[in-house]
Structure formats: C-alpha cells, structure tokens
Amino acid sequence: MKGGDRHQTMVAHVLESMNEVITNNYDVNHKAIDIIPSDRSETNIIALENGTVTTAVKNIKKTNHNSKGLDTYGNYVKVKQDNGKTALYAHMKYGSVRVNKGDYIEKGTVIGTIGETGNAYGKHLHLEIQNENNIKENPNISLNTHTHSSKKNINENTEQKKSVKNNTTSQNSTQNINHTNPTTTNNQSINKTNNKAEFLSAKEYHHGSIVDALKSINIDSSYNYRKKLAKANNIQNYHGSYSQNLKMLNLLKQGNLKKA
Ligand SMILES: [Zn+2]
Structure with missing residues (x-):
C-alpha cells in the first residue's frame, strides 16, 4: 500500500540503494522520519518528486550535537515540489551535495550522499515534508522495508497515522510480542x-x-x-x-x- 488514502502518489524510494529502513518515525517531537539503508552503506539520496531547489546548504563539515536551529540539519537541501509540498533532506555528507539553489530537478535525481553532519547520531537521512500550508506532515512514504517490517506492520503503521506513536514499523511487532x-x-x-x-x-x-x-x-x-x-x-x-x-x-x- 502506497499511502493509498492520499490523493497523491507516493514514491517508493528516497535512497539510491532502494533498501530504506525507518529508524525513527514521525511524531510530535520529531516531525520527520529518519531513514538508513539496511546495509548501512553510504548511499545517495534521491529526489522524491520533481521540483525546484530552494535551499542547498553544503558547507557543514561535521557533526555538531550542540548545533541550533537550521545548523542542526547539517548539509541539507530543500525542494519545492511541483505537487505544492516541500521536501527537506538533511545531514548529508560534506562535499556530496550535487544540486544548487534554483535547479529544477526530477524525481530520482541524486541530491547528495547520506551522512551525519549537523546534530546527527549516525549516518542517516532526516526527511521532512511540509504541506502547502507549511505544516510538517508525516512523510508516510511507502518504503521497501523488507528487512525490518512486514506488510502487516506497514498497514498498522498507516492506520496509526492520526495518532502517530514513536514507532518504527518494526517495533510494532516487537511490542506486540512482548506484550502478548x-x-x-x-x-x-x-x-x-x-x-x-x-x-x-x-x-x-x-x-x-x-x-x-x-x-x-x-x-x-x-x-x-x-x-x-x-x-x-x-x-x-x-x-x-x-x-x-x-x-x-x-x-x-x-x-x-x-x-x-
Ligand atoms: Zn530526524
């Protein structure tokens, strides 16, 4: 199910290696999702949708757990998508960002490489999606999370969308096992x-x-x-x-x- 209750088609991949695993889900304290490749390789991040690059920060050299505000994103790229939403891709590796402000990029375009610049713990992609009203919504991307989740969990996760918990798709099952x-x-x-x-x-x-x-x-x-x-x-x-x-x-x- 690819975000079936949404009017817009969601993409399946945001990593070039196509083995996305969500390590930190959307919730009130983290209005984003964190994604790593299941093999933890240093893969590239690819654009979710066609759109125009509105911000491309490339000058952050390292991790900084004391960073504040936008600096917490490290190297990041913001894309105003043709569908009206804005995608923000954060923590990219220094020297890897391949797009510039003003570029029009197509879905699947390599934006940069997964990294841990800014306030990051471990290499991952922090992905935010803002809707037309600048509200950070659940990216709710249908990912190919074969390693750590089953179809059932993905469905559960989708159903929970309105009362999103601090869960990854895989922990639903862990939790259930422990509780039952x-x-x-x-x-x-x-x-x-x-x-x-x-x-x-x-x-x-x-x-x-x-x-x-x-x-x-x-x-x-x-x-x-x-x-x-x-x-x-x-x-x-x-x-x-x-x-x-x-x-x-x-x-x-x-x-x-x-x-x-
Ligand atoms: Zn995050």
Whole structure:
C-alpha cells in the first residue's frame, strides 16, 4: 500500500540503494522520519518528486550535537515540489551535495550522499515534508522495508497515522510480542528481585543509536551490558547486529526495555 488514502502518489524510494529502513518515525517531537539503508552503506539520496531547489546548504563539515536551529540539519537541501509540498533532506555528507539553489530537478535525481553532519547520531537521512500550508506532515512514504517490517506492520503503521506513536514499523511487532508473551521475560526479574520488573526509558531520545540512547539516560552502554539487556528482553543470541540494536532501541524509546 502506497499511502493509498492520499490523493497523491507516493514514491517508493528516497535512497539510491532502494533498501530504506525507518529508524525513527514521525511524531510530535520529531516531525520527520529518519531513514538508513539496511546495509548501512553510504548511499545517495534521491529526489522524491520533481521540483525546484530552494535551499542547498553544503558547507557543514561535521557533526555538531550542540548545533541550533537550521545548523542542526547539517548539509541539507530543500525542494519545492511541483505537487505544492516541500521536501527537506538533511545531514548529508560534506562535499556530496550535487544540486544548487534554483535547479529544477526530477524525481530520482541524486541530491547528495547520506551522512551525519549537523546534530546527527549516525549516518542517516532526516526527511521532512511540509504541506502547502507549511505544516510538517508525516512523510508516510511507502518504503521497501523488507528487512525490518512486514506488510502487516506497514498497514498498522498507516492506520496509526492520526495518532502517530514513536514507532518504527518494526517495533510494532516487537511490542506486540512482548506484550502478548510476557511469561518468558518475567521469570528473570522475579528471580532476581522478587519485585515488579523495572524498565528503562529514553523517550526523549530521537535518534538511531542504542549506545547513545543508553548514554543519554546514564546507563552502561557497553557491549556486555547490552548483551544482558538483550537477554532480559528476549532478544536471542545478541551479537550487536543492526536489527537487534534496533529492537532494543525501540523498546527503550517506548519505556519498555526491561532492566538487566
Ligand atoms: Zn530526524
């Protein structure tokens, strides 16, 4: 389903590698989506729609977590699309931005390369879509997220659009599994503390790194401790893979990561 309730056709891809994974969804605190390629390659960002480049910032050399305002976007490009909406592509790699203010670009045109300039944690594309009234709407792009989501989750995600939660498509399933199958995880904490399980929460964290998210709440982010966390949260055979870290991060963002 490609944003079927919208009057306009949504595109399938915004990365040249066509393996988009949403790591941070649209919500009230983050009116954008964050996207990485599933293989974490340094791929190019391609234009979602035809339009005119209205801003092309190219001079940001590095990551700066203290940046403010527009500087948080790092190198970014804004395109006023022919459909009336405006797309903003942020955090691009220094030296990679290929378009200039005033250029008319077609859908699929390479804009630049995925990076982490500005206030970014890890290389990703931060994508914002503003509608005709300059309201930042859910980009709600139909992405080829075969690695981390199923059709069912994409549909759930679409249905949730009006009460958007801080979810990625994949964490819906994680959450459901944990909520409908609590027996396995409960035993451990009962054995340990004989108390209610304690949960870690990093709801204020809006980026894509489990290590940074744990640090942001002053919790041990070492591999060994993450391994314990994984075990306590039913993430099997933890070896620090992308999908395991993503699961853990999503639980943490929801306040559902069981303490180890
Ligand atoms: Zn973002």
